[in-house]
Amino acid sequence: MPASSVPDIVVGRLPLYLRALSQMTTEGKEVTSSQELGERLGISSAQIRKDLSQFGEFGKQGTGYAIPFLADQLRRILRVKSIWDVALVGVGDLGRAVAHYAGFVDRGYRIVALYDNDPRKIGEQIGSFTIMDSATMVSNIRSREIHVAMLAVPASDAQQVSARLIEAGVRAILCYAPTSIVVPDTVHVQYIDPVLHLQRMTYYLG
Amino acid sequence: MPASSVPDIVVGRLPLYLRALSQMTTEGKEVTSSQELGERLGISSAQIRKDLSQFGEFGKQGTGYAIPFLADQLRRILRVKSIWDVALVGVGDLGRAVAHYAGFVDRGYRIVALYDNDPRKIGEQIGSFTIMDSATMVSNIRSREIHVAMLAVPASDAQQVSARLIEAGVRAILCYAPTSIVVPDTVHVQYIDPVLHLQRMTYYLG
DNA sequence: TAGATTGTTAATCGATTAACAATC
DNA sequence: TAGATTGTTAATCGATTAACAATC
Numbered sequence: 316m317p318a319s320s321v322p323d324i325v326v327g328r329l330p331l332y333l334r335a336l337s338q339m340t341t342e343g344k345e346v347t348s349s350q351e352l353g354e355r356l357g358i359s360s361a362q363i364r365k366d367l368s369q370f371g372e373f374g375k376q377g378t379g380y381a382i383p384f385l386a387d388q389l390r391r392i393l394r395v396k397s398i399w400d401v402a403l404v405g406v407g408d409l410g411r412a413v414a415h416y417a418g419f420v421d422r423g424y425r426i427v428a429l430y431d432n433d434p435r436k437i438g439e440q441i442g443s444f445t446i447m448d449s450a451t452m453v454s455n456i457r458s459r460e461i462h463v464a465m466l467a468v469p470a471s472d473a474q475q476v477s478a479r480l481i482e483a484g485v486r487a488i489l490c491y492a493p494t495s496i497v498v499p500d501t502v503h504v505q506y507i508d509p510v511l512h513l514q515r516m517t518y519y520l521g
Numbered sequence: 522m523p524a525s526s527v528p529d530i531v532v533g534r535l536p537l538y539l540r541a542l543s544q545m546t547t548e549g550k551e552v553t554s555s556q557e558l559g560e561r562l563g564i565s566s567a568q569i570r571k572d573l574s575q576f577g578e579f580g581k582q583g584t585g586y587a588i589p590f591l592a593d594q595l596r597r598i599l600r601v602k603s604i605w606d607v608a609l610v611g612v613g614d615l616g617r618a619v620a621h622y623a624g625f626v627d628r629g630y631r632i633v634a635l636y637d638n639d640p641r642k643i644g645e646q647i648g649s650f651t652i653m654d655s656a657t658m659v660s661n662i663r664s665r666e667i668h669v670a671m672l673a674v675p676a677s678d679a680q681q682v683s684a685r686l687i688e689a690g691v692r693a694i695l696c697y698a699p700t701s702i703v704v705p706d707t708v709h710v711q712y713i714d715p716v717l718h719l720q721r722m723t724y725y726l727g
Numbered sequence: 728t729a730g731a732t733t734g735t736t737a738a739t740c741g742a743t744t745a746a747c748a749a750t751c
Numbered sequence: 752t753a754g755a756t757t758g759t760t761a762a763t764c765g766a767t768t769a770a771c772a773a774t775c
Contacts, residue, residue, distance in 0.1 A: 323721075324742075330720035334699060338676070348756065356701050360756090361744055368758055376757040377751040393720045401719075412618030413715070418699060422716045423723070462726060463719065470544070487722035489715060493540060493624060495562050503725055505718035509619070509695060510628045512711035513607075513669065514536035514599045515529075516693035517629070519709055520668060530766075554732065566732090567768055574734055582733040583775040 321369045328366055329389055331356055334422075336386040348379035395423025402428040402461045402485070404476055405468035406436055406446050409491055413467060414441050428461065449476075456483035463487045470494035477504075527575045534572055535595055537562055540628075542592040554585035601629025608634040608667045608691070610682055611674035612642055612652050615697055619673060620647050634667065655682075662689035669693045676700040683710075 335355050339347055349360035349367075356363075367373055367385075370392055374380045390396045403414055403426050414426055429441055430449040439446045447455065456464070464485045468476050473492035480488060487503045490496060498504055541561050545553055555566035555573075562569075573579055573591075576598055580586045596602045609620055609632050620632055635647055636655040645652045653661065662670070670691045674682050679698035686694060693709045696702060704710055 326724050327721050330717040338700060364758060374757050375751055377755045394723045394726060395720060399723060408618050408621040412614050415614040419716060424719050486726055489718055494544060503722040505722055507713060507715060509713060510625060511536040512695055513630050514601060515533050516709040516711055517600045517605060518532050520600060520692055570734060580733050581775055583731045
């Protein structure tokens with residue numbers, strides 16, 4: 316069932332399916348079809364069926380997919396049935412907003428450590444956590460066995476900080492700094508840079 | 522030169538190229554090659570050359586690309602030689618952080634209007650702008666001829682608010698709400714949902 | 728000139744879609 | 752049963768890569 320190698324582009328769509336299914340649940344729906352899901356997401360029904368079939372058979376001919384069951388299977392596949400502890404590095408405006416964001420927990424992630432290198436910020440309380448000195452970051456992350464980190468430092472620091480995160484055992488980095496970082500291929504990186512998205516759209520505006 | 526129809530996936534890489542070139546400029550570099558650019562970005566040199574060739578001939582055999590020239594061409598292609606006025610709807614924690622973010626202006630975008638529907642927030646000053654009542658949003662955006670918007674409202678409001686933005690003449694929406702919205706195909710939408718990226722990575726973590 | 732690197736072509740590779748038998 | 756929808760196959764479509772002549 317866990318096909319040896321699923322294309323990453325397929326993996327990238329699973330969270331989208333899960334998000335839509337969660338939304339349907341809050342709407343009180345209990346069953347859906349590949350067609351209905353596809354219309355919501357702007358994806359063809361064939362693609363959704365093909366993607367899901369990489370992992371098993373989750374539907375029933377004639378009726379479609381039971382939403383709670385499929386959502387649960389997707390959580391299992393994406394490994395978010397339990398909650399990942401996440402470290403956040405860089406507590407400027409953006410880092411603060413990320414730290415306050417309430418939408419992580421019910422989707423599998425919980426920020427449990429904040430680091431900054433600004434002496435004026437160290438010791439400050441954000442929610443129920445205290446900003447720690449990033450000098451202690453490597454040993455701290457390692458001893459707590461944190462494997463996921465968010466990077467909200469200036470672009471000029473991103474490469475160096477990511478190297479230290481990796482040294483500490485981090486294997487997945489969500490990078491908010493507007494820069495590309497180079498990591499060993501055992502480590503996963505994803506980027507969030509709003510300007511890239513804006514530029515991609517304004518290309519099309521007369 | 523402006524090839525009638527360039528694949529969107531190519532358009533999506535241009536901002537990445539521009540970002541890397543800007544970075545090289547701050548490093549004092551003046552010339553680069555498709556190979557060097559590719560190493561920074563984790564993209565093959567052939568792909569970079571192919572992508573650029575969709576828009577013209579910007580390099581010189583034997584020497585590569587003049588960074589200021591290529592960056593300027595990309596800015597022209599992406600339409601960020603002048604600055605786009607942007608409306609921001611929803612001024613919660615996330616919206617505030619977006620409003621404070623200093624990195625938009627030198628990359629082609631400037632937030633010039635903030636809207637919220639919470640009476641306690643309306644009138645509040647954020648930087649040099651005042652939060653306006655979203656009841657006035659449609660006429661306000663239309664009269665100011667704003668064509669780009671960022672959406673930082675709750676997921677449950679995103680569809681309805683985006684409809685009003687479109688009614689006001691907005692043609693590009695950057696959606697921070699964790700939901701998909703349905704828009705006419707004359708309108709462009711891009712999404713930012715950090716959890717999608719995290720889930721895509723934790724799939725691979727044992 | 729010799730070395731380097733572009734722009735482009737053709738070949739390869741991979742992803743999406745259409746279609747349908749199976750079956751609920 | 753009849754209608755609906757899955758899972759899967761084969762066909763199509765599109766994107767990436769390899770290779771190289773052109774040329775700076």
